[in-house]
Amino acid sequence: MGTAQYILNPREAYIAEQQWRVVKRSVDARQRELRVHLTILTDEAGKPIAKDAPIPLYEPPVFQDVHQAAQSVVIIGAGPAGLFAALTLLEHGIKPIIYERGKEVSERKKDIALLNRNEGLNPESNYCFGEGGAGTFSDGKLFSRSKKRGNMQRVMELFHYFGAPDTVLYEAHAHIGSDKLPGIIKRMRECIIEHGGEIHFETCVTSLKEFKGERLELRVPIILAIGHSAHDTYRMLAAEGVTLETKGFAMGVRIEHPQALINKLFYHNASTEYVGNAAYSLVTQVDGRGVYSFCMCPGGHIVPAGSSAGSCVVNGMSASHRNSPYANSGMVVQINPEDIEGDDPLRGLAYQEMLEQLAFEHGKTPYIAPAQRMRDFVEGKESKSLPACSFLPGLIPSRLDQWLPAHIGKRLQQGFRDFDKKHPGFLTNDAVIVGVESRSSSAVRIPRDPESMQSISTPGLYPCGEGAGYAGGITSSALDGINAAVEIARLFESRTNHTIITQ
Secondary structure (H helix, E strand, O other): OEEEEEEEOHHHHHHHHHHEOEEEEEEEOOOOOOEEEEEEEEOOOOOEOEOOOOOOOOOOOOOOOOOOOOOEEEEEOOOHHHHHHHHHHHHOOOEEEEEOOOOOHHHHHHHHHHHHOOOOOEOOEOOOOOOOOHHHHOOOEEOOOOOOOOOHHHHHHHHHHOOOOHHHHOEOOEEOOOOOHHHHHHHHHHHHHHOOOEEEOOOOOOOOHHHEOOOOOEOOOEEEOOOOOOHHHHHHHHHOOOOOEEOOEEEEEEEEEEHHHHHHHHHOOOOOOOOOOOOOOOEEEEOOEEEEEEEEEOOOEEEEOOOOOOOOOEEEEOOOOOOOOEEEEEEEEEEOHHHOOOOOOOHHHHHHHHHHHHHHHHOEOOOEEEEEEHHHHHHOOOOOOOOOOOOOOOEEEOOHHHHOOHHHHHHHHHHHHHHHHHOOOOOOOOOEEEEEEOOOOOOEEOOEOOOOOOEOOOOOEEEOOHHHOOOOOHHHHHHHHHHHHHHHHHHHHHOOOOOOOOO
16 A cells, blocks of 8 residues: 545545545645645555545554553553553553542533632642643644654554544644543543553542652652642652752743634635634744744633632633634743742742732632733733633733733733734734733653653652653653553563662
8 A cells, every 4th residue: 555645725635535545634824725735545556545445544452451460550640641651551461550639531520610610729620630631621632743752643543542533643733622532531541440450530649658668669660640730749759859850831821813813814814614713833032032822722712720729820722623713822932941040940830830820910819810902912001991702711901011020021022023024913902812821831850761761869750741841732741651651561571570670
């Protein structure tokens, strides 16, 4: 078999997708007329293979029964890194034991509904914490710029195996949607339990000591997949001697435009009937720091993503159809460790918390967020009113241009001017900026050996995913979890006593 490549208009591409086995698809909006690049599987004669041909899409996973397995691994966190690590351990006949501080996904939905209605925040069950991790209810985009070692396609195949649509196997910017991803996560959990793994919800690990033996080495390997918002866990790790370091991160705001305007600017007034709403990816440099869009959600909603009282954090999500009238994106500024005074490895966390508390003070209790029209923000003017917005808890006018730290606010202002030069009309008072977007990535890294993936200070501890500072999003976190599980399986295979020893 081989492949053939085609450049088609959107309608032609849509028809081809219904007929033939597509292996890659991307939309090209660089010209005035939209084009879709398709790669289609062909037979030996070069003829396209039918979509429903009896050819396996991929080799399905084979999960072993581990009810009586002699080997087990503790996993802290049931986000993508933790879940994909657990599934990989099952493939190797090793029992995963997961501890997740939040609730299972169905109960988590109820807490999120209360949060959206301004009826209360559960600090252990929200948009950040709970089964599936932060990505479960923040869009389900399966796109990564990561160059991590490993088979990223296998991540997509596992998502598909548990119910994601065929498009995740070939779309350049694959997307599941926050309405579909919870069901997929539930099926992963059911598979883990059915094969003998364990998942303990509403169980927050507050110390590693219970997992340590007399020599202070871990009795069993621990995959640490805590996510980037577990600030209390970082502090516990620091107190127990696990080496941590500050890493670069980014903070800013979330911006929302009418989706019709974004379609006009980036699809040049072309019909979206066969390609869906337009997305964008923007980046510029301002005074030596990157200013860029992050987690762009076409046809989506802005959501309250805080995990502690007295803070205001926003994020974005889209359902599978991406059909809301709004387009939102994080707009963030690069922050390097040297931009924050001090030498505390957790100083980045403290800076995130400071900005989140500042946003809360300029909002309205409990979760109404501070906001400003986009052009007003750039020109330093008060917004006497705000446009309609998807943020369910509500907005209140605020002078973000005055209270955002200057090294963030000034760079955002210039960044917006730069983006408007490339896409005239992007800078408009029909858009609103909402504060603050502070959880785009972890401000901490847990250093690990590049080969064994173990913590450099704590043998047997495998930090992985976003919380470890080695991933940024669902797919790269999932792949990091897979890699950690594979390294542990190799270790078990090479040692007869199955005990983690210092290297």
